[in-house]
Amino acid sequence: MKRLALAALPVLVLLVEGPAKASTTTPADGSNAPAAAGASSPAQPPAPAAALTVTEAAFGTGVEQRALQGRAEAFPAAGGRVYCLTRVTGGPAQPVVHAWFHEGKQVSEVKLAVDHPSTTTWSYKTIGAGQKGSWRVDVLAADGAVLKSASFTVE
Numbered sequence: 748m749k750r751l752a753l754a755a756l757p758v759l760v761l762l763v764e765g766p767a768k769a770s771t772t773t774p775a776d777g778s779n780a781p782a783a784a785g786a787s788s789p790a791q792p793p794a795p796a797a798a799l800t801v802t803e804a805a806f807g808t809g810v811e812q813r814a815l816q817g818r819a820e821a822f823p824a825a826g827g828r829v830y831c832l833t834r835v836t837g838g839p840a841q842p843v844v845h846a847w848f849h850e851g852k853q854v855s856e857v858k859l860a861v862d863h864p865s866t867t868t869w870s871y872k873t874i875g876a877g878q879k880g881s882w883r884v885d886v887l888a889a890d891g892a893v894l895k896s897a898s899f900t901v902e
Contacts, residue, residue, distance in 0.1 A: 799835055799861065801833055801843075801894045804896075805818055806820065806822075806832075808822075808830065815830065820899050821901075822874065823902060824902060826876050828871045828874070829901075830871040831847075832869040833845070835861050836864065838866055839862050843886055844889075845870040846884065847882070848884070848885070855872055882901060883899075
């Protein structure tokens, strides 16, 4: 009996089918939308990532135990620190930035970690005697979007 090596024989297989058809399984809700074979309901899109929300941005002369001290909207020009306390929800793992502006010009930027779904964080700026006028802090998301703006004055 003679053996043939299959590898040496060319094989040509043609499958002939009619026009392609899409599966038309009717969903359980009776709609006309096609459903995946074996699926009992249409697939739901993935939920979007939680967005950060700033629930508070306020100014004061200090922070103790995550509480703002000396809350105010105007500060003396004698110099000293002004703190911006921010409460953020919707984290974690999405830093925010405090962008400090004096008379419309950005003078400082502080990146702050948001490590929990609800976080209290802050930064401060030391105000010099010659820095009277209007001040603003923009709280920015990681992509640069302004989440909240808050203003104070130095008199």
